[in-house]
Amino acid sequence: MKKILLVDDDQNVLQSFKRAFRPLHREWKVVLSDNGKSAFQLIEADDSFDLIISDLRMNGLNGIDLLQKVKKTSPDTIRFSLTGSTESSLLIEAASVSHRLISKPCEGDMIVALIRNSFLLREKLENPKVRQNLYRLGVIPSLPKFYQEFCKEIQSPDASVAKLGMIIEKDIGMTAKMLQLVNSAFFGFSKKVTNPLHAATLIGINGMRDIFLAVGFFNAFEENDFPKTLDIEGIWQHSLITANKARKIAVSEGLSQDDIDTSYTAGLLHDLGIIALAATNRADYEKVIDLAQNESIPLHQAEKRVLAVDHATVGGFILNLWGLPHAISEIVTFHCSPPGDPSLKSTPLSIVYAADMLAAQESLSPLEKGEERI
Numbered sequence: 001m002k003k004i005l006l007v008d009d010d011q012n013v014l015q016s017f018k019r020a021f022r023p024l025h026r027e028w029k030v031v032l033s034d035n036g037k038s039a040f041q042l043i044e045a046d047d048s049f050d051l052i053i054s055d056l057r058m059n060g061l062n063g064i065d066l067l068q069k070v071k072k073t074s075p076d077t078i079r080f081s082l083t084g085s086t087e088s089s090l091l092i093e094a095a096s097v098s099h100r101l102i103s104k105p106c107e108g109d110m111i112v113a114l115i116r117n118s119f120l121l122r123e124k125l126e127n128p129k130v131r132q133n134l135y136r137l138g139v140i141p142s143l144p145k146f147y148q149e150f151c152k153e154i155q156s157p158d159a160s161v162a163k164l165g166m167i168i169e170k171d172i173g174m175t176a177k178m179l180q181l182v183n184s185a186f187f188g189f190s191k192k193v194t195n196p197l198h199a200a201t202l203i204g205i206n207g208m209r210d211i212f213l214a215v216g217f218f219n220a221f222e223e224n225d226f227p228k229t230l231d232i233e234g235i236w237q238h239s240l241i242t243a244n245k246a247r248k249i250a251v252s253e254g255l256s257q258d259d260i261d262t263s264y265t266a267g268l269l270h271d272l273g274i275i276a277l278a279a280t281n282r283a284d285y286e287k288v289i290d291l292a293q294n295e296s297i298p299l300h301q302a303e304k305r306v307l308a309v310d311h312a313t314v315g316g317f318i319l320n321l322w323g324l325p326h327a328i329s330e331i332v333t334f335h336c337s338p339p340g341d342p343s344l345k346s347t348p349l350s351i352v353y354a355a356d357m358l359a360a361q362e363s364l365s366p367l368e369k370g371e372e373r374i
C-alpha cells in the first residue's frame with residue numbers, strides 16, 4: 001500500500017483531500033498533518049512515505065523548509081507543494097525543492113491523477129539508488145558559458161526578456177526548469193507551454209530577476225561534477241545541433257507551430273538523461289563510458305548494463321515528474337528506439353530521431369557518434 005502525507009494548516013483543505021482520497025483507501029494510506037513540525041517528526045520516525053504534499057505558507061516550519069528537509073532525509077519520497085499564492089519568488093523557491101507545484105484550490109480528481117501518474121512513473125526506475133538520486137536532483141546543471149550570459153544580461157540596465165529567452169533556449173538545464181515552472185498549475189494556462197522563449201515572456205522581467213536571486217533554480221556545473229571521460233560540452237553542442245535541425249525539418253515538413261516548438265525543445269532536451277545520470281551517479285557513469293568504449297556498444301546499452309536504466313528513460317522520467325508537456329517527455333523517452341518505423345510519417349518524434357542521427361554524424365564530439373557509440 002502506498003503512503004501519502006498531506007500537510008496543511010487549513011483544516012478545510014485537509015478534509016477536502018481526505019474526501020477525495022476516500023475511494024482509494026485500499027490502495028493509498030493517507031496521513032494528515034496540520035503543521036510542518038509534526039509532519040517532519042512523522043517523516044523522521046517513518047521514512048516510508050511515498051509522497052508528501054505540503055502547503056507552502058504555514059506558521060512554524062514552513063512548506064519550503066519542510067520539503068527541503070524531506071529532500072535530504074527521505075530521498076525516495078516524491079515532493080508536491082501546494083499554495084494559493086501567486087508570488088513569483090515563492091513559486092520559484094518551491095520549484096527548487098518540489099517536483100510539482102499545485103495551486104489552491106484544486107480539484108480532488110486532478111490531484112489523484114497527478115499522484116497516480118507519479119506512482120506509475122516510479123515503477124519505471126527499478127534501481128532505488130538511481131531513483132533516489134534523481135528525486136533529489138532539483139535542477140539540471142547549466143553550461144557555465146550560458147549561465148554567465150544569463151547573469152550578465154539580467155544585471156544589465158537594459159535587460160530584455162527576449163534576449164534572456166534567447167539565452168535560455170540554448171541551454172538544456174535552464175529550458176527544462178523554465179518549462180517546469182510555467183507549466184505548473186500556478187500559471188493556470190489551459191495550454192501547455194513548449195517554447196522556452198514563450199516561457200520567458202510569460203515569466204516576465206521581474207520573474208527573471210527572482211530566478212536570478214533564487215538559490216539553486218538555475219545552476220552552472222563545475223568541472224568536477226562529471227566523469228572526466230565524459231565530453232560534457234560535446235553534449236550541449238550535439239543537443240543544440242539536434243534542436244536546430246529538428247526545428248528546420250519540422251518547418252520544411254509544414255508542421256504546425258506547436259509541433260515545430262515541440263520538435264525544437266525535445267531535440268534540445270533529448271539527452272538530458274545523460275547529464276542527470278552522470279551528475280548524480282558519477283562513479284557508475286565512469287563505468288558506463290568505459291564499457292561503451294571497451295565493447296564498442298551504444299551508450300544506452302552500456303547504461304542499461306551498469307545502471308539498469310538508460311538515459312532516454314531517465315530523461316523522460318524527469319520531464320514527466322516535473323510536469324513538462326507530455327509530447328516532449330514522450331519524445332525524450334523514445335528517442336533511442338521509436339516505436340514503429342520513424343521514416344513513415346513526419347511527427348515531432350520521427351523528426352527528433354532523424355535530427356539526432358544527423359547531428360551525431362557531424363558532431364565534433366566522439367560521444368554519440370553513429371548510434372551513440374563512444
Ligand SMILES: [Fe+2]
Binds near residue numbers: 270271311335336372
Ligand atoms: Fe541519446
Ligand SMILES: [Fe+2]
Binds near residue numbers: 270271356360368
Ligand atoms: Fe543524441
